[in-house]
Structure formats: structure tokens, C-alpha cells
Amino acid sequence: MSKDIIRLRPIGADETEAAVGVLARGMRDNPGHVAAFGPDPETRQRCLDLMFRGLFRVAGQRETVGAFDGETLVGVAASAPPGECRLRVGQQARAAATMINIGPRRLLRVLAWQSAWGRQHPDWPHHHFGPIAVDRGRQGQGIGSLIMNEFADRWDRTAEPAYLETDKSENVAFYRRHGFTVIGEAPVLGRPNWFLRRPGLSTAH
Numbered sequence: 001m002s003k004d005i006i007r008l009r010p011i012g013a014d015e016t017e018a019a020v021g022v023l024a025r026g027m028r029d030n031p032g033h034v035a036a037f038g039p040d041p042e043t044r045q046r047c048l049d050l051m052f053r054g055l056f057r058v059a060g061q062r063e064t065v066g067a068f069d070g071e072t073l074v075g076v077a078a079s080a081p082p083g084e085c086r087l088r089v090g091q092q093a094r095a096a097a098t099m100i101n102i103g104p105r106r107l108l109r110v111l112a113w114q115s116a117w118g119r120q121h122p123d124w125p126h127h128h129f130g131p132i133a134v135d136r137g138r139q140g141q142g143i144g145s146l147i148m149n150e151f152a153d154r155w156d157r158t159a160e161p162a163y164l165e166t167d168k169s170e171n172v173a174f175y176r177r178h179g180f181t182v183i184g185e186a187p188v189l190g191r192p193n194w195f196l197r198r199p200g201l202s203t204a205h
């Protein structure tokens with residue numbers, strides 16, 4: 001189906017289940033998730049399901065965009081506005097509680113991964129972009145670009161910078177096309193990760 005009929009709108013509270021499903025399926029095979037959750041695809045999808053369920057439960061302040069093909073959600077992205085990207089202690093505890101069923105070793109790997117990302121986290125104000133995923137089987141059809149254009153328009157209107165992390169080199173090319181540049185690279189759980197920034201139009205950063 002053509003991307004011309006994909007519609008973008010915020011994800012409603014009653015659509016969380018569908019959004020979690022798209023994120024878990026779409027991100028199942030990312031290298032970081034293989035490192036964190038292991039070689040079995042079904043296990044990875046179950047762990048990601050729990051992880052994103054926890055995130056949606058606690059991170060209500062995030063701006064969401066869903067890409068809909070008719071009534072079907074096919075792409076999801078979220079972004080946190082400046083100053084709101086770090087979860088507060090209580091929120092971290094609630095997210096961890098939702099994830100407890102992934103098992104202690106996997107949970108420890110998630111904490112190590114989050115802490116490695118935390119060490120790269122910029123101290124300048126930014127929109128913290130992510131997660132973004134297009135459903136498996138719908139990737140490479142322009143849906144992710146539609147979502148990125150929507151966020152880029154918002155950031156350009158406020159002239160504020162954006163920041164994101166990624167664990168896939170293919171995604172670096174994708175984000176570069178949407179105005180991001182790589183500002184850092186570091187291994188996370190033994191896999192290369194890239195840290196990218198998109199400048200605000202009229203700020204010093």
C-alpha cells in the first residue's frame with residue numbers, strides 16, 4: 001500500500017496495546033536487543049513488549065505520533081520535550097517493576113545499557129527522540145520518513161535541538177537524511193551505538 005494514504009496522529013490512551021506491539025515487533029531484531037535479550041526472537045519480542053509497556057505506563061509526558069494505514073497502526077514514535085527526557089526515580093522504579101518478568105540477568109543488561117546511554121546524555125536542552133519503529137514487514141516503505149518529517153517540522157518551529165541514540169548503522173543514514181549528525185560513538189553491551197544531534201535552527205547548539 002502506498003505511503004500516500006498513511007495518516008499521522010497522536011496515539012490515544014486506548015491504543016497503547018497496539019503501539020507496544022508495533023514497537024516490540026519492529027525492534028525485535030535490533031543488535032542492541034539481541035545483546036540484551038538473547039538469540040531467541042520470541043523472547044526478545046516478549047521482553048520488548050514488557051519494556052515498552054513499562055515506558056508507556058510511566059512516560060505520559062512524551063509526545064507520540066502514530067502512522068495509520070486505515071485503522072491499522074503501522075508506525076510509532078515518541079519524543080520527550082526539553083527537560084523531561086530523564087525518568088524521575090519513582091518512574092524508573094515503576095518501569096523496572098513492569099519489566100521484572102524479563103528475568104534478573106536481562107534486567108541487569110537493560111540497566112547497563114541505560115547507564116551507558118546516560119553517560120553520553122547531553123547537558124544542553126534538547127528534544128529527546130525515541131523510540132521509533134515501523135512494524136515488521138512495513139519497513140522501507142517511507143513510513144518512518146513521514147514520521148521523522150512530522151517531528152522535524154515541530155523542532156524547526158521551536159528552533160530547538162533534538163538528540164537520539166541508535167544501535168544500527170542503517171539508521172545513521174536514515175537520521176542523517178533528516179538533519180541529524182553523529183556527535184558520538186560508543187560500545188553498548190558490546191555493540192556499536194551512535195549518538196546524534198539535530199541542530200535547532202537559531203540556537204547556539
Ligand SMILES: CC(C)(COP(=O)(O)OP(=O)(O)OC[C@H]1O[C@@H](n2cnc3c(N)ncnc32)[C@H](O)[C@@H]1OP(=O)(O)O)[C@@H](O)C(=O)NCCC(=O)NCCS
Pocket residue numbers: 026027030130132133134135138139140141142143144145146165166167168170171173174
Ligand atoms: C528505522 C525505521 C524507523 C525507519 O523507518 P522506515 O519506514 O523503514 O524508513 P523509510 O522507508 O522512510 O526510509 C528507508 C531508509 O531507512 C533506513 N533503514 C533502517 N532500517 C531499515 C529497514 N529495516 N528497512 C528499510 N530501511 C531501513 C535506510 O537508511 C533506508 O534507506 P535506503 O532505502 O536508502 O536504504 C524502521 O526501519 C524501523 O522500525 N527499524 C527497526 C527498528 C529501529 O531500528 N528503530 C530505530 C531505533 S534507533
